[in-house]
Amino acid sequence: MAQDPKQYRSRGYTLESQTPLRFTSMQEATRSSQTLAARLDRISDFAFEKMTQEAERKGKMFGVQNRPTLEQISIAVQNDQDINDLLAEPGTVQGDAARLVQSQMLKQDLLNDLSARFSDIDQQIEAGLLNKADVITEMNAAIEGYSRIIGQVDPDQEIKFRASASTLGFQSVAKANAYEIKQRKIQHADMSGQLLDRLDDYVQTVVTNDQNPASLKATLLEREAQAQQFFSQDQDTYFDNMTKYREVEKKAVMNYIAKEITSKGTILEFGRGQVDEFLPLLVAESLNTDDDRKAIMKIALDQEDSLNKALETEKKTKQLLTQDFMTDLYIQFKRNDLTAEEYIDNARAKGIPLSNAAINEVMNNQMPSIDQENNYGTYEAQLYQGKLNRTDINKAVRAGKLLHKQGEELKKVHRDITTKHSDAFTKIKGVFKVDSYTEVQLDKNKALRNVISRANSRYITEAQQALAEDKPFAGIQRAEEIAKEEFNAYNDEVVGGIEEKVIEDFNLLNMPYERNKFLNMTTDEIGSLKGSDGKKISASIANRIYAKQKKMIKSINTGLDID
Amino acid sequence: MGWEVALLAASTALSVDQSIQQAKSQKAMYKLQGLQAQAEGERKALQYEQRANDTLRNLRRSLSANMASRFAGGVSGLDGSAKLIDQISTQEAARDMMFDVSNAKNAILGGQTQADIYDVSGSIAQQSGLLDAGVKLGEAAYKYYQVSAEPTATPKAATPTYNKPYPSMLES
Numbered sequence: 001m002a003q004d005p006k007q008y009r010s011r012g013y014t015l016e017s018q019t020p021l022r023f024t025s026m027q028e029a030t031r032s033s034q035t036l037a038a039r040l041d042r043i044s045d046f047a048f049e050k051m052t053q054e055a056e057r058k059g060k061m062f063g064v065q066n067r068p069t070l071e072q073i074s075i076a077v078q079n080d081q082d083i084n085d086l087l088a089e090p091g092t093v094q095g096d097a098a099r100l101v102q103s104q105m106l107k108q109d110l111l112n113d114l115s116a117r118f119s120d121i122d123q124q125i126e127a128g129l130l131n132k133a134d135v136i137t138e139m140n141a142a143i144e145g146y147s148r149i150i151g152q153v154d155p156d157q158e159i160k161f162r163a164s165a166s167t168l169g170f171q172s173v174a175k176a177n178a179y180e181i182k183q184r185k186i187q188h189a190d191m192s193g194q195l196l197d198r199l200d201d202y203v204q205t206v207v208t209n210d211q212n213p214a215s216l217k218a219t220l221l222e223r224e225a226q227a228q229q230f231f232s233q234d235q236d237t238y239f240d241n242m243t244k245y246r247e248v249e250k251k252a253v254m255n256y257i258a259k260e261i262t263s264k265g266t267i268l269e270f271g272r273g274q275v276d277e278f279l280p281l282l283v284a285e286s287l288n289t290d291d292d293r294k295a296i297m298k299i300a301l302d303q304e305d306s307l308n309k310a311l312e313t314e315k316k317t318k319q320l321l322t323q324d325f326m327t328d329l330y331i332q333f334k335r336n337d338l339t340a341e342e343y344i345d346n347a348r349a350k351g352i353p354l355s356n357a358a359i360n361e362v363m364n365n366q367m368p369s370i371d372q373e374n375n376y377g378t379y380e381a382q383l384y385q386g387k388l389n390r391t392d393i394n395k396a397v398r399a400g401k402l403l404h405k406q407g408e409e410l411k412k413v414h415r416d417i418t419t420k421h422s423d424a425f426t427k428i429k430g431v432f433k434v435d436s437y438t439e440v441q442l443d444k445n446k447a448l449r450n451v452i453s454r455a456n457s458r459y460i461t462e463a464q465q466a467l468a469e470d471k472p473f474a475g476i477q478r479a480e481e482i483a484k485e486e487f488n489a490y491n492d493e494v495v496g497g498i499e500e501k502v503i504e505d506f507n508l509l510n511m512p513y514e515r516n517k518f519l520n521m522t523t524d525e526i527g528s529l530k531g532s533d534g535k536k537i538s539a540s541i542a543n544r545i546y547a548k549q550k551k552m553i554k555s556i557n558t559g560l561d562i563d
Numbered sequence: 564m565g566w567e568v569a570l571l572a573a574s575t576a577l578s579v580d581q582s583i584q585q586a587k588s589q590k591a592m593y594k595l596q597g598l599q600a601q602a603e604g605e606r607k608a609l610q611y612e613q614r615a616n617d618t619l620r621n622l623r624r625s626l627s628a629n630m631a632s633r634f635a636g637g638v639s640g641l642d643g644s645a646k647l648i649d650q651i652s653t654q655e656a657a658r659d660m661m662f663d664v665s666n667a668k669n670a671i672l673g674g675q676t677q678a679d680i681y682d683v684s685g686s687i688a689q690q691s692g693l694l695d696a697g698v699k700l701g702e703a704a705y706k707y708y709q710v711s712a713e714p715t716a717t718p719k720a721a722t723p724t725y726n727k728p729y730p731s732m733l734e735s
Contacts, residue, residue: 005632005645006625008652011618013662018673019603024593025683032691039698046705 052093059097063088066098067105070113073149083152103154107161110146114165117142118172125176128183135176139169188234192241195227196248203252207281217284220249253285254292258300262307267300320468322352323390327415330408333362340365358397358404368403375401376410383413386474389466390414417475418467421460424479428455431483448490455479455486498552505545509537519553568707575703579696586692593685597678604674611667615660622656625649 068086076083087106088098121138124130130138143165151158202223210216224245231241257278261270271293275282282288287296326347333343340362347354360366368376379396382388390411397407432452459479466473499515506513510532526549527542537545626649633640 005629005648006652007648008622008625008656010655011659013614013618013659013666015662015669016666018669019677021673021677021680023680024596025680025687028589028593028684028687028691032687032694035691036694036698039695039702043698043702043705046702046709050709 055093056097059088059092059094059099060101062094063098063101064105067102067109070109073106077149083149087153100154103150103157106153107150107157110150110161111164111168114142114146115168118168121172122175125172125179128179130176132173132176132180135173139172143169185234185236189237192231192234192237195230196241196244199245199248200252200255203249204256207253207256210280216280220284224249250285250287253281253287254296254299257281257296258303261296262300262303267297267304270300271297316468316470319470322350323411324415325350326352326408327412330405331412334405334409354404355398357400361404366403368406372402372406376406379410380413383410383417383472384474384476386472386478388414389470389472391470392472414473415467418463418473421456421463424459424463424475425456427476427479428452428459428483431455431480431487451486451490455483458482458486495552498548502545502548502552505541505548508532518549521549568711571703571707575699579699582692582696582699586689586695589688589692590685593681593688597681597685600677600681601674604670604672604677607670607674608667611663611670615663615667618656618659618663622652625652 066088068083072086073083076086087102088095090096090099118139121130121135125135143162146165147158147162150161203220206219206223207216210219227245228242231238231245234241257270260278261267266274270278273293275288275293279288282292287293329338329343329346332338333340338346343362344354344359354362375396379388379393379402388410393402393407393410393414396402397404402410429452432448432455434448434452459482462478462482463473463475465471502518503513506518508531509529511529523546526546527536527539529537529542529545531537629645629649630640633645638645
């Protein structure tokens with residue numbers, strides 16, 4: 001059997017699809033451009049940031065250079081204009097920056113102005129022109145007004161302004177508060193003082209008019225309660241004031257009783273316990289103990305003593321004035337400015353009695369006897385020696401040892417001695433060896449000048465005391481004594497200071513010190529002094545000791561500290 | 564500003580170098596990928612060529628077998644139905660072979676095209692890397708300028724002129 005022919009059968013091949021292309025170039029290009037764009041963006045950002053900063057700087061500069069003044073703001077507000085027209089326009093970097101600076105500066109200007117206003121307010125508070133309520137009203141009005149202005153410009157600045165302004169305002173209110181408290185305290189203290197001042201009079205009146213212990217005690221207690229209520233308004237001074245009140249009240253009662261027993265001359269009786277008259281008062285004030293009575297007696301005795309002293313002083317003053325008048329009158333008479341009649345009449349007019357002998361003597365121009373002349377010389381010498389006073393002179397006149405005119409002449413000498421001090425001062429300077437040359441140096445020597453001033457001052461005081469108390473006073477002689485006392489004290493101080501250092505030197509040299517021996521040492525002797533080691537002291541130490549010696553000698557001789 | 568400048572310069576230089584090296588690596592990688600794509604295309608084309616050869620071999624085998632069989636049976640192997648069958652077989656085989664030839668060509672073309680794309684990508688990556696390095700340099704220079712630049716002139720003292728009209732005066 002024949003085989004079937006073999007036919008090639010198609011395998012069905014077709015065009016096969018190819019592996020899809022990967023467009024990496026596109027991806028790469030995209031990635032590259034994205035990276036580049038990002039980097040360029042960053043550079044742009046840098047540049048933009050830089051430009052923004054520059055724009056802000058310019059804006060701030062503009063803001064600073066174009067800050068609206070408070071005056072312009074004030075005019076704008078008065079004319080009902082928008083104050084934003086005075087500031088930079090917002091919406092741009094420069095504009096915003098300029099506006100921010102302007103608003104900040106405006107806020108500061110307003111704060112400064114407000115501070116100045118508050119300062120005025122503070123002054124008005126100090127002057128008492130404003131009270132706390134006024135201050136709060138003024139402060140609120142100012143803060144509110146200013147806040148509205150800044151609020152129109154920048155709300156943020158308004159918040160800051162209000163915070164700062166409130167702090168400023170609070171300080172002023174606190175000051176007003178403190179001032180009011182202080183004023184109240186001052187007023188209260190003043191009134192308390194017045195109350196205490198008047199208490200003495202009040203107590204005197206009460207105790208004079210009310211002798212019943214019960215009602216007197218009630219009256220005083222009522223008054224004390226009133227005072228207590230008043231003093232309690234200031235707690236700081238309450239206890240002090242109440243203590244003072246009780247002391248003043250007690251003292252007023254004691255003074256009253258003391259005054260009464262002094263004037264009635266019953267101090268001793270009171271001391272012995274005869275207190276019936278004052279019993280109500282003593283009971284009312286719980287003063288009826290022995291100690292209280294003794295205290296009242298002491299006050300009474302002091303009052304009497306003071307009274308006697310005052311009377312004595314008055315008498316002495318009167319005598320002094322009378323004596324002064326007579327001396328002046330006598331000088332006029334002696335100069336023939338007054339006739340004998342006028343002299344006598346003037347004395348009588350002043351209430352100064354002249355004896356008949358004196359009148360006759362003056363009228364007849366009587367001359368002194370030989371004894372009287374001699375007596376005059378003696379008394380004058382005694383006056384200068386400080387052995388005679390005016391009373392002694394008066395006694396001598398009354399005894400006929402001196403004429404009236406001689407007596408007045410001697411009293412004039414006494415007055416001159418005690419009132420004219422130039423001779424005494426010259427004497428004092430002489431004691432201090434201050435001559436016309438050293439007087440020039442005196443201004444430079446404060447220590448010595450002070451010593452001389454002290455001596456002069458002592459002299460004047462003693463002279464015035466002698467004149468006032470009619471004591472004998474030996475003018476020049478006393479001046480010399482005072483000067484010597486001061487001189488010695490001064491020298492002891494100055495020389496002593498130098499001497500202390502010399503003694504230190506001698507102690508170091510193991511040498512005994514003796515002032516006179518040291519002052520008489522020659523230069524060679526000082527140079528040959530030996531130290532504790534047996535060797536001669538150096539030239540510089542010798543010179544130092546020699547200089548101290550000279551200084552001591554100079555100080556002792558002249559009283560001048562020649563530093 | 565001593566060590567800070569040195570640090571800035573060193574880090575910038577390293578970063579720039581890094582960008583350049585990265586660009587080179589990227590380009591080399593794309594080059595390699597291009598060669599791979601080309602080789603893949605050629606490998607596929609070879610497969611198609613081998614299959615076309617197989618088709619031709621199969622056709623010859625069919626034709627030879629048919630001719631031998633016919634002549635052995637006393638029938639002319641070149642005429643009549645035998646010829647018709649051979650013609651049909653040839654046509655079938657020719658179509659298969661032609662498809663494979665086209666497939667081989669397409670594979671080579673595709674591989675080459677992909678290789679070209681990788682080549683372009685490599686160039687772009689290299690350019691991008693260089694550009695990146697340049698931008699980095701510029702960025703560093705700008706930053707350095709910002710921190711190191713000093714004022715060149717003393718600012719003039721401002722003289723306040725209050726309330727200039729705004730904003731025209733801003734641009735001064």
